[in-house]
Amino acid sequence: MSIDGFFSVNQHNTNNLEDFKYDFNRVNSLKLKNFRSYKDLKCSFNGGPVVLLGPNGSGKTNILEALSLLSPGKGLRGASFDQFRNFKGPSEWGVIAEVASHNQIIKISTGVSAGRLRGRDVKVNDKKVSGYSSLPSLISLSWVTPSMDQIFMESPSSRRKFLDRMCSSFNDNHISSIKNYEKLMRERNRLLQDSFSDKTWLDTLETRMASEGILIGLTRIELVKSLNDILGKDQNPVWPKAFLKIEGDVEEELISNNSDEVKENYSKTLFDNRRKDSLSGRTLEGVHRSDLLVSERNKGVYANQCSTGEQKGLLLGLILSHLDLIAESSNRYPILLLDEVIAHLDQVRRSSLFDQIVRTKAQVFMTGTDVNSFSPIKGSAEFFSVGMGLLKEFQI
Amino acid sequence: MNNSEIDNLISLLSRLPGIGPRSARRMALNLLKKPESLMKPLAESLITTANSIVNCKICGNLDTSEICSVCNDKRRDVSIIVVIEEIADLWALERASVHNGMYHVLGGTLSAIDGVGPEDLGINSLVERAQGSEVHEIILAMNATIDGQTTAYYITDQLKDFSVKVSRLAHGVPVGGELDYMDDGTLQTALKSRQPF
Numbered sequence: 001m002s003i004d005g006f007f008s009v010n011q012h013n014t015n016n017l018e019d020f021k022y023d024f025n026r027v028n029s030l031k032l033k034n035f036r037s038y039k040d041l042k043c044s045f046n047g048g049p050v051v052l053l054g055p056n057g058s059g060k061t062n063i064l065e066a067l068s069l070l071s072p073g074k075g076l077r078g079a080s081f082d083q084f085r086n087f088k089g090p091s092e093w094g095v096i097a098e099v100a101s102h103n104q105i106i107k108i109s110t111g112v113s114a115g116r117l118r119g120r121d122v123k124v125n126d127k128k129v130s131g132y133s134s135l136p137s138l139i140s141l142s143w144v145t146p147s148m149d150q151i152f153m154e155s156p157s158s159r160r161k162f163l164d165r166m167c168s169s170f171n172d173n174h175i176s177s178i179k180n181y182e183k184l185m186r187e188r189n190r191l192l193q194d195s196f197s198d199k200t201w202l203d204t205l206e207t208r209m210a211s212e213g214i215l216i217g218l219t220r221i222e223l224v225k226s227l228n229d230i231l232g233k234d235q236n237p238v239w240p241k242a243f244l245k246i247e248g249d250v251e252e253e254l255i256s257n258n259s260d261e262v263k264e265n266y267s268k269t270l271f272d273n274r275r276k277d278s279l280s281g282r283t284l285e286g287v288h289r290s291d292l293l294v295s296e297r298n299k300g301v302y303a304n305q306c307s308t309g310e311q312k313g314l315l316l317g318l319i320l321s322h323l324d325l326i327a328e329s330s331n332r333y334p335i336l337l338l339d340e341v342i343a344h345l346d347q348v349r350r351s352s353l354f355d356q357i358v359r360t361k362a363q364v365f366m367t368g369t370d371v372n373s374f375s376p377i378k379g380s381a382e383f384f385s386v387g388m389g390l391l392k393e394f395q396i
Numbered sequence: 397m398n399n400s401e402i403d404n405l406i407s408l409l410s411r412l413p414g415i416g417p418r419s420a421r422r423m424a425l426n427l428l429k430k431p432e433s434l435m436k437p438l439a440e441s442l443i444t445t446a447n448s449i450v451n452c453k454i455c456g457n458l459d460t461s462e463i464c465s466v467c468n469d470k471r472r473d474v475s476i477i478v479v480i481e482e483i484a485d486l487w488a489l490e491r492a493s494v495h496n497g498m499y500h501v502l503g504g505t506l507s508a509i510d511g512v513g514p515e516d517l518g519i520n521s522l523v524e525r526a527q528g529s530e531v532h533e534i535i536l537a538m539n540a541t542i543d544g545q546t547t548a549y550y551i552t553d554q555l556k557d558f559s560v561k562v563s564r565l566a567h568g569v570p571v572g573g574e575l576d577y578m579d580d581g582t583l584q585t586a587l588k589s590r591q592p593f
Contacts, residue, residue: 134579172580180542187546190508198514201506204549 024333025139026100026363027067033094033111034086036062043391046382047100049357049364051374054386060367063386064143064337066095067365069110069120071141072132072168072175076337081112081120101138108138132175140169140326140334144319144341152303152311156247156291163220163246163292169326169334170226171219181212185283188270192278202274210266213287214259217251220290226329230321231297238352239317240310241297248290294318312344320356333362342366342373351376371396402428454525456501456518458483466490466499473497475532479522479551481505481539489537500525500534505543506550519551526560536564 029044037059052060061077068076069084085093094111109123110132122132142165151158167174188205191198224244231241246252249269253262269285270277277283294303294314303314319336327333336357342350354377357364366381368374374381375396384391402424410420427435451457452464459465466472466486476497480486486499502517514520526534536551538544548564555562568586569578578586 137579173584176581183542184546187506187508194508200553201508201514201550204546204553208546208549 024100024361024363025141025335027070027097027335028100028105029098030063030066031094031096032063032066033092033096034089035066035084035093035095035111036086038062038066038389039086039089041389041391043384045363047363048361049366049377049381051377051381051383052365052367052386052391053369053371053374053383055369058387059389060386061145061339063391064145064339064365064367067097067335067337068141068143069095070097070099070108070135070139071165072135073165076143076145076339077147081118084112099139106138108135136168136175137172140332141337142166142169142319142322142334143337143339144316145337145339146341146344148315149308149312151315152294152306156289159292159294160288160290163223164216166227166322167219167223169322169332170223170329174216174219177212177215177219181209181216181288184209184212185286185288189277189282192274193281203271206267206270209270209286210263213250213266214254214263216287217248217254217262217290218259220246220287221251221254223325224292226325227318227321230325230328231317234317234321236352238313238349239320240306240313242303242314242318242321243295243297244318245293245295246290247293248287249285250287251290313349316341316345316349316353320353323360323362327360327362333360336362336364338364338366340367342368343370454521455486455499456483456503456521457486457499471496474530476535477522477525477531477533478535478537480537481544481547485537485539502538502547505538505541505547507543514550514554517547519554522551523554523558526555526558531560533561533563536562538564540567 024047026047027045028047029042032038032041034040052063054060065075065077065079065084074080075084082091085091092111092113094109096107096109099106099108107123107125109126110120112120120132122129122135124134124138148162151162164174164178184205188202188209191202191205224246228244231243234241250262250266253265266286270283273284295301296303296306296310296314299306303311306314323334323336342353345353350373358377358380366374371383374383378396382393383396384393405427406417406420406424409415409423410417412420415423427438448460449458450460450462452459452467453462454467455464457464457466461468473496476495477500478489478495478497479500479502480489481502481504483501486501489495489499500518500522502519502522504512504517506512506514506517522534525531534551534555536548538548552562566589568582568589569575575583
């Protein structure tokens, strides 16, 4: 690591020597090529909180979405890859970011070249990497979007994805395990459609599914336990306190039993369910069916029975605790993307959130329409006006 | 030659791995510019090779005779068979001169989604070979991908009733690799498969 590199990584808020023990994930610069409303955008950030201001439809969320593509998956909107392109331009698109990670500067680029039908390419320091499961080890991102307000009311799959995204910052191999598990499950489902003629092949797939499933379950349990510990210790009265529990046979069994025993039971369940799974055309039991149950700690009621404001508070409190957990467990501060979150918070919660952002020194990207909502952090944040495919920095 | 023939040539060239339509056009133009020195010799070589090359009946390697030069080589150790996915893997091992035994080319990996089952790969012939009294060890050298490893587990299961030793290639830190640059999965596997020094 060069000395120059070291100082450029920690250029923001480095007056405290304690900060040097943390690896602050930061996006130093961002280039967008033919991405959504941006034909060709270049911008740089100083590492502190970033506020993106502009009217509805000006392209604020597109910036957050581009940043979210630096982590595995389809980004914060869950869009398909052909939707990312600028519809007035060619079919290629690209997101190129210079990222501070592990006290080094890394260039991460992702995009789709012309004619590619599925998936996106990911390059690290201009070298193509296979899949994007290596990204969580380089950059950790978390986000809250308006559509997540409904997360406690939606189907288990959205909460499971949310849980697994939190797990991916906690354990770099989690995404690989999920991808492996899903591939093995697809293979098994296909074999079952063919009247499961080859029993040895099915045995092999089920044993391997159980191994990967156990790894997934163990990471989820560890994350939930650690988050519950942090949420239990949190004395801040502003945010409603969440209590998390995983509803899933495998995870529940793993809490009280030896993982080898659970693995054996898991394989046996898959074996016993072959007929049922074949008829339904899918695997009916396993870690891919688990749910994250969230309840309000003091009232003891499930989040879906809480008021809309409380649900929002539970979610944000959870995200902030996750930020602290990652910092505590891996000395890393992930990047946080908050889309239209500030406008919906009352004065007390807004102040508490800004205090926490300034205290943690995590790089946070926030969007909003009203500059006054962000006045409490005017001394700490960079402000950009968004519109006409451009970002313009301004002072308030 | 009319345009449709050129188009056909480009279309055929672009079906080769790693060759896109643009590269195919450049290759076709290059061939057309050198009909005597390149295009015709290449066409003749392609026809001769297509007519003479066959898969080895024993290991699945490509050769001009039904029993390939590797299987025919009396100096090689017949007690060890390295199982690989593709012929390219056999060539890689031969280039490295690290194995003096025999090979078995599967011709792919198990994939229910792609419709590749055990009967489409050389698994049955491997099981037959493993029953031979001269075979003592089978080394599974499949890629460390999910399909490669599923195939390796499947073969291990198929061979469990025979007295032959089944081993696999080591997974972990590559020669000359620096720990600082390894991903967590590689480090974890390397630590688990550590050996006495």
